Amino acid sequence: MNPVPGIGERPSSHSAFGAHGSVLVINSGSSSVKYQLVNPVGGEAIASGLVERIGESSSLLKHTYGGNKTERTDPIADHGAALRAVLAVFEEVGPDLDEAHVVAVGHRVVHGGAVFSEPALVDDDVVAAIEEIAPLAPLHNPANLRGIQVARELLPDVPHVVVFDTAFFQGLPAAASTYALDHEVAQKHGVRRYGFHGTSHQYVSGKVARVLGRRLEDLNTIVLHLGNGASASAVRGGVAVETSMGMTPLEGLVMGTRTGDIDPAVIVHLHRNAGMSIDAIDDLLNRRSGLKGLAGENDFRELHNLVEAGDEAARLALDVYVHRLRKYIGAYYAVLGRVDVIAFTAGVGENDDIVRGLALQGLEGLGIAVDPERNAGRKSQPTIISPDWTRTLVMVVPTNEELAIARQALALVAPE
Known part of the structure; x- marks a missing residue:
């Protein structure tokens, strides 16, 4: 069956930054950084890329813009070097981030605990809260946090926003979020059902409604x-x-x-x-x-x-x-x-x-x-x-x- 008519189309122009500017989205993992420059109004990805094998002898940076793909295999020591390499490839290959009018940097963070039920503007208190929640997601949150810290240093004049995988499920009914575990133990150690992939579940459920009218x-x-x-x-x-x-x-x-x-x-x-x-x-x-x-x-x-x-x-x-x-x-x-x-x-x-x-x-x-x-x-x-x-x-x-x-x-x- 053909796609539902009239939905899902994206503008073909990779240079249309839109009246509201663009947003640089960063997903920092333990040994990788994924990124995408997005026109949030039009919906198109202007440019995207991936840095992987951070800290290894042969790292890999892939950058896609305007139908052209750039690959580099220079060693990248840490997340700071990775994000510097990303900014450098934007400057050398495009698009120019100043011309793209980046209005925000959006960061994916896996676990928001019981603290974050919606996106948050990054400041020192938010950074401290994410660090405090880290034991709930020891494989993910520290890497996410490192990406935020480095990006704030390299792009200090742009607001940074964190979006949490758990946020969409923060309001689950108590009957669904509560484990039948000793109440005091659960409360003391933050044991409850948080849910993940929330950004995807929220996007898809909303998209369904828009598609169907x-x-x-x-x-x-x-x-x-x-x-x-x-x-x-x-x-x-x-x-x-x-x-x-x-x-x-x-x-x-x-x-x-x-x-x-x-x-x-x-x-x-x-x-x-x-x-x-x-x-x-x-x-x-x-x-x-x-x-x-x-x-x-x-x-x-x-x-x-x-x-x-x-x-x-x-x-x-x-x-x-x-x-x-x-x-x-x-x-x-x-x-x-x-x-x-x-x-x-x-x-x-x-x-x-x-x-x-x-x-x-x-x-x-x-x-x-x-x-x-x-x-x-x-x-x-x-x-x-x-x-x-x-x-x-x-x-x-x-x-x-x-x-x-x-x-x-x-x-x-x-x-x-």
């Missing part, structure tokens, strides 16, 4: 963000009421290298009876499990090839993945009571028609189905993939977290 307040939507990390959410009237990830991104769906839901006693068992340390178990659950642990492969393209070749471990991995996904869809149907739209997004959700079809197989009794012809292939624009008779629309809606961050940053620094 419906009021967001009238729609009940299940969003399935399926990438190497995967999460599901139930969104009622634009407000998240459930999500699959918990205190950390480990809970919920089966993922590329993460277990998703698992009996907590497994951790105790492995520690007591297998002699595994807590750090070793953490590594097992987060980096050596999921599809990788079951089949030795977490790239779905290779996994499907293995299934076609008759590999039983790959077939089991796919079955486990789809079973967990279908179980969450059913659970969120019960939470919402009525589901108007199921939206697939992110790398697997947008590109893997096999997973989309299998995930909804057997749900015809709930008025949910996928049309094989409409579902076929990758989807680069919002597309309806359900047959005409269903009560629930099934859609593929490409996510755009960078655009969402840029728009939230612009709204904070230049409210209309």
Whole structure:
């Protein structure tokens, strides 16, 4: 099926910075920096790039602008050097950031804890608060924070805004966010369900309403963000009421290298009876499990090839993945009571028609189905993939977290 008419189009000109200027979006990881210069009004990415292998002998910088790609392999020692290299390639290759009229720098931060329920203008107090929350996301928040600190030094005259992965889920109902753990222990150590990928879930649920020409307040939507990390959410009237990830991104769906839901006693068992340390178990659950642990492969393209070749471990991995996904869809149907739209997004959700079809197989009794012809292939624009008779629309809606961050940053620094 063709994309829904009239939506998803982006201006073709890479030099149109827009009347409101542009926003530089930065996502700083432990050994990488992703960036994108965005026109938040028009929606197009003016330029984008990635610095990876920071701190290694052979780093890599990739920069794309105006259809041209630039690559450099000079060693990059740290995040400060990485961002200096990014600014240098903007100056040498373009676009010129002064001409682009950068009105804000938007930063992705994974964990906002119980402190941040919305984007925040960066100052010393915000930096201190992010640092205090770091134990909740020790692999992510320190790297995010380092990117913020360096960017503030290099771009001191531009306001910096932080957007949190957890913010969209900050207002989850207490029944959904509370673990049945001793209350005092949970309160003292910040143990609750926070949820992640919130920027994507918020963007996609809002995009669904705009695509369909419906009021967001009238729609009940299940969003399935399926990438190497995967999460599901139930969104009622634009407000998240459930999500699959918990205190950390480990809970919920089966993922590329993460277990998703698992009996907590497994951790105790492995520690007591297998002699595994807590750090070793953490590594097992987060980096050596999921599809990788079951089949030795977490790239779905290779996994499907293995299934076609008759590999039983790959077939089991796919079955486990789809079973967990279908179980969450059913659970969120019960939470919402009525589901108007199921939206697939992110790398697997947008590109893997096999997973989309299998995930909804057997749900015809709930008025949910996928049309094989409409579902076929990758989807680069919002597309309806359900047959005409269903009560629930099934859609593929490409996510755009960078655009969402840029728009939230612009709204904070230049409210209309």
